[in-house]
Amino acid sequence: MSVIEMKLEREVAAETIKIQARKVQVHYGTNHALKDVDVDILSKNVTAFIGPSGCGKSTFLRCLNRMNDTVASAKVSGSILLDGADIYDPRVDPVQLRAKVGMVFQKPNPFPKSIYDNVAYGPKIHGLTRSKAELDEVVESCLRKAALWNEVKDRLQSPGTGLSGGQQQRLCIARAIATSPEVLLMDEPCSALDPIATAQVEELIDELRSQFSVVIVTHSMQQAARVSQRTAFFHLGHLVEYGETGTIFTNPKDPRTESYITGRIG
Amino acid sequence: MNTERHIASAFDRDLEGIQALVVKMGGLVEAALADAATALETRDEAMAERVRAQDGAIDALEVQVNDECLRLIATRAPAATDLRVVLTVMKIAASLERCGDYAKNLAKRSLVLNQMHVVEGATASIRRMARQVGLLLKDALDSFIHRDVELAASVRQQDRDVDHMYTALFREFLTHMMEDPRNITACMHLHFIAKNIERVGDHATTIAEQVIFLATGQMPSEPRPKADSVNMGKD
Ligand SMILES: Nc1ncnc2c1ncn2[C@@H]1O[C@H](COP(=O)(O)OP(=O)(O)O)[C@@H](O)[C@H]1O
Ligand SMILES: [Mg+2]
Numbered sequence: 157m158s159v160i161e162m163k164l165e166r167e168v169a170a171e172t173i174k175i176q177a178r179k180v181q182v183h184y185g186t187n188h189a190l191k192d193v194d195v196d197i198l199s200k201n202v203t204a205f206i207g208p209s210g211c212g213k214s215t216f217l218r219c220l221n222r223m224n225d226t227v228a229s230a231k232v233s234g235s236i237l238l239d240g241a242d243i244y245d246p247r248v249d250p251v252q253l254r255a256k257v258g259m260v261f262q263k264p265n266p267f268p269k270s271i272y273d274n275v276a277y278g279p280k281i282h283g284l285t286r287s288k289a290e291l292d293e294v295v296e297s298c299l300r301k302a303a304l305w306n307e308v309k310d311r312l313q314s315p316g317t318g319l320s321g322g323q324q325q326r327l328c329i330a331r332a333i334a335t336s337p338e339v340l341l342m343d344e345p346c347s348a349l350d351p352i353a354t355a356q357v358e359e360l361i362d363e364l365r366s367q368f369s370v371v372i373v374t375h376s377m378q379q380a381a382r383v384s385q386r387t388a389f390f391h392l393g394h395l396v397e398y399g400e401t402g403t404i405f406t407n408p409k410d411p412r413t414e415s416y417i418t419g420r421i422g
Numbered sequence: 423m424n425t426e427r428h429i430a431s432a433f434d435r436d437l438e439g440i441q442a443l444v445v446k447m448g449g450l451v452e453a454a455l456a457d458a459a460t461a462l463e464t465r466d467e468a469m470a471e472r473v474r475a476q477d478g479a480i481d482a483l484e485v486q487v488n489d490e491c492l493r494l495i496a497t498r499a500p501a502a503t504d505l506r507v508v509l510t511v512m513k514i515a516a517s518l519e520r521c522g523d524y525a526k527n528l529a530k531r532s533l534v535l536n537q538m539h540v541v542e543g544a545t546a547s548i549r550r551m552a553r554q555v556g557l558l559l560k561d562a563l564d565s566f567i568h569r570d571v572e573l574a575a576s577v578r579q580q581d582r583d584v585d586h587m588y589t590a591l592f593r594e595f596l597t598h599m600m601e602d603p604r605n606i607t608a609c610m611h612l613h614f615i616a617k618n619i620e621r622v623g624d625h626a627t628t629i630a631e632q633v634i635f636l637a638t639g640q641m642p643s644e645p646r647p648k649a650d651s652v653n654m655g656k657d
Contacts, residue, residue, distance in 0.1 A: 381501075407639035419433060
């Protein structure tokens with residue numbers, strides 16, 4: 157295969173739809189938090205969600221792995237297909253779903269266990285490994301993918317909570333990818349990190365893209381512009397504009413997007 | 423155009439500042455061009471010297487525009503229209519700096535031409551052409567100030583007239599040179615002057631195209647209308 161053919165193949169592959177959301181609505185009691193959101197999340201792409209606080213980014217992110225099921229007041233409607241299959245189908249087990257659609261939160265939240273056990277936890281409960289040796293392998297490979305291995309390989313049995321903030325966040329990413337998810341959701345994963353740790357996580361996100369679809373909520377416009385290929389702008393519960401990141405940041409179509417990214421509306 | 427204010431008002435002040443600088447540059451360049459052409463026609467050496475001396479101010483403004491644009495990019499990370507404003511301002515400043523050089527060159531050549539005998543009608547024609555190009559430059563800058571895409575498009579159209587004026591002058595100079603070889607040196611200088619003024623028209627067009635990019639996010643698609651150019655001396 158020629159270089160050009162390989163490139164074309166990659167481009168076609170990059171356009172595969174991983175998650176298709178249609179007419180997604182979320183109510184928290186009487187609060188209509190998300191209104192008719194339609195979006196196609198592409199596989200092996202980083203998609204950034206941006207928008208002012210309270211516009212519904214986290215709410216929508218939580219719809220994608222049914223984390224809203226755990227919020228009593230939340231009512232979700234519309235359809236969300238993962239590889240064409242409805243994730244809200246009653247036969248879908250939310251726990252299995254969350255192994256496929258992993259999540260990393262704003263504040264690093266390692267379990268109060270060893271570094272090793274933090275990563276081994278998912279594969280163990282989902283029965284993904286058959287032997288200790290196999291589990292060791294998974295832990296090492298996930299810590300390597302999360303760019304943390306070299307920093308922790310000599311102290312795998314020390315508590316995860318003893319790591320620095322940036323290291324803890326990378327540990328949480330290692331934990332999230334240990335169940336071999338296909339989609340990784342990240343809700344402001346760098347907001348508690350210093351610039352160096354942020355750069356390390358961004359570098360990692362770019363590497364993860366070769367294997368996963370990554371969806372990241374971020375308050376930093378620069379971060380969205382740096383790490384994502386696609387950007388969605390939310391405002392007051394609406395998805396206002398969704399498109400190629402370069403276009404969104406240089407020539408957005410909707411005046412609300414323009415106002416937000418240029419620092420004119422909060 | 424986005425007329426809302428930034429949440430950080432200093433950002434608005436920075437953006438307005440760099441735009442005010444290029445508008446100021448534009449005023450100086452328009453004046454330099456008009457004065458240089460008048461100095462040529464009226465053989466006013468003092469005026470020509472003033473034009474030469476004032477080019478430094480135009481150059482200094484371009485340096486200042488670049489400095490402030492760099493600082494703005496580094497500190498504010500402008501996006502969308504704001505980013506296009508910064509890019510456009512830098513390109514317009516570069517065009518204006520070149521136009522200033524052409525005006526200065528005209529002034530220098532006028533001092534040389536003052537030592538030679540008059541080529542009938544030539545300097546008046548050049549001053550008319552300089553006036554026409556000055557108006558073009560003014561329209562281009564006005565289109566920038568008002569984000570007026572129609573005016574910018576008309577600059578692209580009007581530049582044809584300048585091209586025609588240049589072609590006509592070129593023929594006129596050829597005729598003078600063929601009539602009397604003693605005109606050759608003066609006509610060579612006059613021709614360089616006409617060519618440079620024609621180049622100022624091209625820069626006005628470039629500025630107008632930048633304005634279209636600034637306002638629409640896209641460079642004008644259809645190629646610029648180009649008047650039939652000089653037949654390289656053949657007819
Ligand atoms: N667990 C919840 N219970 C009730 N209301 C919520 C809950 N989470 C979010 N909301 C409301 O939904 C809206 C969207 O919030 P959220 O999705 O967190 O926005 P964002 O992530 O864009 O800041 C807000 O009005 C918020 O108050
Ligand atoms: Mg949120």
